[in-house]
Each structure stands twice: as C-alpha cells, then as structure tokens.
Amino acid sequence: MRLPFTRRKPAPSKAERYATATQLQLTWWRFCRHRLAVVSLIVLLLAYTAAIMADFLATTDPHQTNAATSYIEPQAIHWFDNGGFHPFVYGLKGARDMRTFKLSYKVDTSRKVYLDLFAHNYDYSLFGFRTDIHLFGLRNANRNDGIYILGTDQLGRDLWSRLAVATRVSLFIGLVGVSISLFLGVILGGVSAIYGGWIDILVQRMIEVVRSMPTIPLWLGLSAAMPSSWSVTQVYLAITIIISLLSWTDLARTVRGKFLSLREEDFVLAAELAGASQARIIFFHMLPSFTSHIIAAVSLALPAMIISETSLSFLGLGLRPPAISWGVLLQDAQNVQTLVLAPWLLTVAVPVIIVILAFNFLGDGLRDAADPYG
C-alpha cells in the first residue's frame, strides 16, 4: 500500500477512504465479508418486520375457535385459474362420517374461493392505528372457509395466523429480556471492574452462584410463585424478568473483562496523564472501545433468551394459553396422538430453528467484525 500522505491531492481514493474511515465503517466492511452473517441479518430483519406486522399478515383472528374447522390439513394457494392470475383456495364441505356419525369438514375441490389483496377482517392496531386491513383474505367466503396455509389446530384456529402473532411475542420477549440483562450486566460488570476490591469479589461470587443454579427447577419454582390470577401481560413481564435475571451473568463478565483489559491500555494511561477525569476516560475512551463487543455479545444472548422462553412455555411454565408464543404453539404438538393426526403442528419449530441459527451466525459475524483493529 502507498503511504497515505505521500499523495499530493486528497482525491477520494481507496486509501484515503480507508484512512478516514470510522470504526463503524471498518466494522461494517469487515462484517460484509462474512456472507452467512449478512444473510442472517437479512433473515432477521425480515423476521422482525413480520413480527411487527403480525396482525397484518394473519388471515383470521388467531384467537377465534371454530369446532367445524378442527385439524384441517395445510392448504395450498392455487395461483392461476382460467388461464389468468386468480389466486384461490378450495372451499370446505361438511360431510357426516357414517361410522362415527361425526360431522367433519373436508376440502371441496368443486368450489373455489378467490383471494383478495388487502382484505378486511378482524380489527387490530398497528403503530397505534386501528385498522382491519390484512395482507390478503377471502372473497365471498362461507363461514368455515379459510386460507389454511399451515393447517389448523384442534380448536380450529388457523396456524399461520397464530404463528405470526407467536413470532411477535417470542421475538420481542427476547429483546426485552436482553435489554434488562444488558442493563444489569453493564452496571454490575462495570462497577465490579471499576471499584474492584471487595465489591468485585462480591459481584463475581454472585455471578458464580447464579450460574451454578440448575435452571429448570428454578424456573419451576419461580413460575409456581406466579399467581394464576395474573393477566397475560403480567405473566409475560414476569417471565421476561425471570429469564433476564438469570442471563445477565455472561454480559457482566464480558463487560468486566473489557474494562479490566482496557484500563491497562496505553491510550487510557495517556488520557489519564493528560489530566482527564475518570468519567471522561470511561465515556470517551473505554466505552466506545467495547460497544461493538457488547453488540456481539447481545446478538449471541438473544437466541438463548428466545429458546428459554420457548422451552419454558413448552413445559407449561411460561406463557399459558390464551397467550400465543412459539412455546405455547409447540405445546400443542407435545403428544404422539396429535402428531399422527396433525403433523403440521410441528411446522412451528421451523421458524424457531431458522431464527436461532440466524442469530448465532449474526453473532459470529459481529464478533469477528467487532474489533477491526484486532
């Protein structure tokens, strides 16, 4: 490489761009080289967009039960009809089983129900606006007709719509939980490193105690302590807090380690020798040096958080119906009988796996890119 300042004219050359690139730019350039992480980032952005727009994507009210539509198999959307683009699904027809005398609904291929874009359905609020417009819906539908892309559950609720709402709950429980544990981690880890001495020892032992507790019995105990009269929102908050109270330890250790290693850096000493105050050193020199590490640590903590919620709810210790989350949905797929009858209930595991993997790849990429000077 040419020496940066042997150039006479500061043309916007590649070398010049590199020379004046901020830390964020360098990190970004390096992150972009990690293909898998970039793909993961896009996947996650899509997932969170979908989560925010969950009600918009839903085709029917996720809470609405209908005995008639119990265990409908996933339906394909047919895109072309009569040589033109006219998406439709087949309607449902009730038929009595002559052996059991049970009325069950089957797909009726003789009747087509056409799809509309931006159709009206149940009311919901998006960014504070009340609306009833959904991405697509049915035109002239019978009571039992529906777009069952992923099938329905035992109570006849559309799995696709439920999955959309569950994604919102599960993804944001992760974010809220990580924010709480990040707050705890940075404060406790920072205090531990800056003050040292017995405070440091106290915090470190506390971390060890928290980490050595077996999580499942603890969750059991804590969720048993939750009054059953609590509303869905209260339970939601309580679960978030329980999860984050246990997962701040990793972040606290990362923060403490970074503080300790940065304190020995020459540029920190240089600032101190120039007469800089403690606050200036912490906020101008130390914190900017490890925000990228914290972001990476957070992106690795998020999937753990989401998995915690999912497994808690799956075990019936976390969110409970009528709340909808990934764990709650998977709970329906818990026994063999349902799996034989309605294997499509397991499709909920697919977004869980995709999101967790994407978070892990993203975390990897961020961690590699976090320190462009390393």
Place this chain on the structure above:
Amino acid sequence: MNADVILDVRGLRKFFPIRKGLLRRVVGNVRAVDRVSFFIRRGETLALVGESGCGKTTVSRCILRALTPTEGSVLFHHDGQTVDLAKLRRRALRPLRRHMQMVFQDPYASLNPRMVVGDIIGEPLLINGMRDRTERRARVQELMELVHLPASVMNRFPHAFSGGQRQRIGIARALALNPSLVVADEPVSALDVSVQAQILNLMLDLQDRLGLTYLFVAHDLSVVKHVSNRVAVMYVGRIVEVAETETLYASPLHPYTEALLSAAPAPVPGAVSSRIILEREIADPANPPPGCAFHPRCRYATARCREETPELAEIAPGRHVACLRAAELSLRGIGKAPAA
C-alpha cells in the same frame, strides 16, 4: 542540591503485593523498585537502562504517578517551587500533569484507534481548558508541523499510519501542553531500525528547540549512547551504576554494566565479539537473593557479595556505583575514554 535539578527521586520503592487464596491474603511482595534514587538536571537526558523486568518502566510510571509509590519521594522542581509528586492526591496532581508527559513504547496501543489524529493530539488541550475549536486546531497544526507530519492528515485514524508516524503523533500529543519533563518509555524499541534513527533525531531536535528534559527508558545501550547525557543502569529494582554516558561506556564500574556493554553490537564489520554471556536467570524480584542481587550471575563475585548488600555510593565526582568490589576491579568498556 543543585539549583538546575528538575527532578529528584529519593528512596523510591514500589512493591506489588502477591495475593493468594480465597481471602486474597498478601503472601509476599514483588519488589519492582527498591530504594531507587537519582536526579535529572534541567535540559539533560538521563537514560534509565536495564533488562526487561528490572523495574525501569515502574520507575517511570511512579514518577508520572500512573502508579503510586510505596515509599520514597519524587521531588519535582517547577517555577521555583518544589512538590513531592509521590505524596500528592489524585486531584491535586491533575494541574501538575501538564508539566510532565510521556511517550509510550508501543505506538499502536498508545493511540486510541477510535479517534482521529487531530483529536488525539488535541485532547490534552481540551482537557486543560482550551475549549475553542479553531484555537485548538491551530495548535494541533503547529504541533504536527513540529513533528514533521503534514496537517492534512489530521482527519485520519491511527490505523492509516506506520509505526514511525504513529510515534510522531504520540510525541506531538506529549508536547501539546508544553511540558518541561518528558518521560520516554522505550520510544523506539518497537520501531524498525531504519525509523529508530529518525525518531531519535526528532527527539533530540525537539529537545534543543523546546528546552525539554528527557528521562529516556531503554534496554538498548546503543540507542542510549546516541541520545543521553547520563546513564543510570538498573538491575532487579535497584540502580547499580550512574555516570556520564561517555565515561560509563569507556570504563564501567559495575560488572553488570560491563556485561551489558559487551552485548551491544559493534558498528564495525567483522569485529570480533567478546560478549560476556550472563549465566543463569535474572533474579526474581519477589524473592531476591541475599547480598548483592547480581552475585549469582557475576563473574567477579566473592563470598562477601553473597552476604552484604552494596549501597549506591559516589566513588568519584558524578560516578555512583553499587558494587562492593568497585574499587578493585578494572572492567572493560567500549569506545574511548573522554579526554580528561
């Protein structure tokens, strides 16, 4: 004491406690610096020389109060006043910091990679009350010219510079506050040999122009010879010899100095090396041997050296040595003795 002395270090000690066990009980001390005394005259360069781990960096950090000495005093003479830096509290120290600055060994670690060069050099100015942006910019420009860096690179980040250029930035930052004393902690040992000379010449030039006083910490005697007026040799936390540079090189009085000198590469092609190889490891400062700390490696050691600890004594004007046999030994130096 002489009126033109700027810094007078007396009986400086710095122990690092060794803690063990659950209760972090102190089980011993690393005697990193043990009763070090020396002085620096205004405008001169004193070199502090020794092997890695001998405590020379600890001494320099105690002087700047990056570390708090365990014992002893660091008398700093400034504006006709004398302050003991070792005893000052952090807060009282801050206004004095501007008079003594440091140049670091590692030009990569000593510049904050998240700040542009202009901000790095300007930071001491900002901290010490130069709030005005344009005023600060002008001063930064001036400083950059002083260390031969074009002012146009002010908006670049340190990662765009080579080691030598970074060291210039470090020097500019150290000079920002017009210090009278600059502590240079091995300022060239991390640089390429070709760049070392440039930086050393720059430092000498700046000393002439700005009337700086240097404490120059080094492990390399060939570098020291080029820049310093006087040399203090350290071994395991103690000073073993202090003398004018040329005198020390020509006729060392301490066996350790002799060994160090013999290790310096001769600038003559084909010169036969008569290097004295020191056997055994450097003494452990947590557990120094009894008597003279150097005796296990000294080829002149006697039974007396194992029992008695030599004190630094002035055996000729301006010549201090801590060796029991200093008077009887005649040691080999390099170069010619200065004309008397």
